[in-house]
Amino acid sequence: SNPLDKDQMQGLRGIREFLKVRTSYDVLPLSFRLVILDNDLLIRKSLNILIQNGIVSAPLWDSRNGTFAGLLTSTDYINVIQYYCQFPHEIDQVDQFRLSSLRDIERAIGVLPLETVSVHPMRPLYEACRRMLKTRARRIPLIDTDDETGRETVVSVITQYRILKFIAVNNEQHTMLLKKPVREIGLGTYIDLATANMNSSVLDVIYLMVKYNISAVPIVDKDNRVMNLFEAVDVIPCIKGGAYDELTATVGDALSQRAEDFGGIYTCSEEDRLDSIFETIRKSRVHRLIVVDDDSRLKGIISLSDILKYVLLYGEEEDDLQEY
Ligand code: ATP
Known part of the structure; x- marks a missing residue:
């Protein structure tokens, strides 16, 4: 068979093995900043916060229940826009929407809510990748639970980009085979x-x-x-x-x-x-x-x-x- 095919398969296998022996935690930089938004925040205000911080997404936190409340992404804003287009008279109301209303907005415009999957940071990275592909999520929150209090903590969010970058940086011996x-x-x-x-x-x-x-x-x-x-x-x-x-x-x-x-x-x-x-x-x-x-x-x-x-x-x- 074609030597290119053989190399290609060897490269792919090498990368898959690598993803199985590394954890999602390994992908995170030594130090990083994480902006988490309170679910009670006005959607209007969340836009400014994202822009000021130069980010395009953030985990949401339900401070009443002390739980993770999903990921805010540009899809949510697109949903708000669709809502506005369907109900143009409600602009005043749209202005008063809070992040916690995002699920109601999905319902009102008839889109299926995105499945929010999360992974434990110490699980194999391969698992996070498979979850991403299965749910079409482009980013997955890493959620840890405190052994003593049982409380959830959002450790970070990993994205497809971060994973591919991690592969690119650490796996040159395998990626060079993909010819x-x-x-x-x-x-x-x-x-x-x-x-x-x-x-x-x-x-x-x-x-x-x-x-x-x-x-x-x-x-x-x-x-x-x-x-x-x-x-x-x-x-x-x-x-x-x-x-x-x-x-x-x-x-x-x-x-x-x-x-x-x-x-x-x-x-x-x-x-x-x-x-x-x-x-x-x-x-x-x-x-x-x-x-x-x-x-x-x-x-x-x-x-x-x-x-x-x-x-x-x-x-x-x-x-x-x-x-x-
Ligand atoms: P992201 O690029 O935000 O990380 P993603 O990898 O899921 O997310 P999408 O742009 O949503 O990328 O692409 C989903 C699928 O649709 C892919 O298979 C892609 O090749 C295809 N696709 C992307 N852009 C277009 C387009 N403009 N027209 C048709 N198909 C597209």
């Missing part, structure tokens, strides 16, 4: 891509993200050349200060207001291989790669979940998968 072109291994999505253009409204793009259940929409010109990428997190500054009426603004306007430290978008070609994608992840804060041809025309999109899924599941037997 098959992304086209050949079918990594990513290449058909039925959701796209928009600079003149689309922010609401149009949000609608696409909801419809396709995706967190980013490539912005292309009339020749399908990639101009930019609108991500779910780009919604946060748009609605800062309760400016829901500004969602009719164009994508072009919204993207021009991105923070100065915006890292840019990452592209690759269909000839690129996972070894170089891991190289990119090692060096930069990548959340997805846009696959383009030599003329910058859009070919596909590779999300972190596509990479994680391939790394964990490719070539595994169905039976092994039932376990998690």
Whole structure:
């Protein structure tokens, strides 16, 4: 058989073994900051706190019961926007919503609540990865319980990005074996891509993200050349200060207001291989790669979940998968 296939499989196995002997705790930096929001906080105020802290998500805390109350993510804000669109007369009420109302908002607009899974920080990292893939959660809170008091503590949150970065940094001997072109291994999505253009409204793009259940929409010109990428997190500054009426603004306007430290978008070609994608992840804060041809025309999109899924599941037997 093809030596590339053999190396590829050996690399994947090496990474899987690594994930089984490391814990979620190992992924955390030596020191870190964790912003936890009280469930009683007004949704409107939570936006400012995220923006001021330069974060896009936070665990919620129910201080009355002393329990973890879920993860706040950009999906929640998109739900609030959908609520506002369905019930435009209730803008005053929307302004008074607290984070604890998020579940009611989901119900009102008829979306299924995301399953909140958590993992214990000392469990194998492999388990956290499998949970992520199974529930489509992009981030999982690490929750520990105090032996004496039985109280829960949110230790941190691990994301797909952090896990892939951890693999990229610690597993070069395995990632360097992944030499098959992304086209050949079918990594990513290449058909039925959701796209928009600079003149689309922010609401149009949000609608696409909801419809396709995706967190980013490539912005292309009339020749399908990639101009930019609108991500779910780009919604946060748009609605800062309760400016829901500004969602009719164009994508072009919204993207021009991105923070100065915006890292840019990452592209690759269909000839690129996972070894170089891991190289990119090692060096930069990548959340997805846009696959383009030599003329910058859009070919596909590779999300972190596509990479994680391939790394964990490719070539595994169905039976092994039932376990998690
Ligand atoms: P994140 O990128 O936020 O970490 P994720 O990895 O789950 O989350 P999504 O962008 O939600 O990524 O992608 C989910 C699936 O949809 C992936 O298989 C991806 O290839 C595909 N996908 C992503 N963006 C688009 C798009 N614009 N059009 C069609 N399919 C897409």
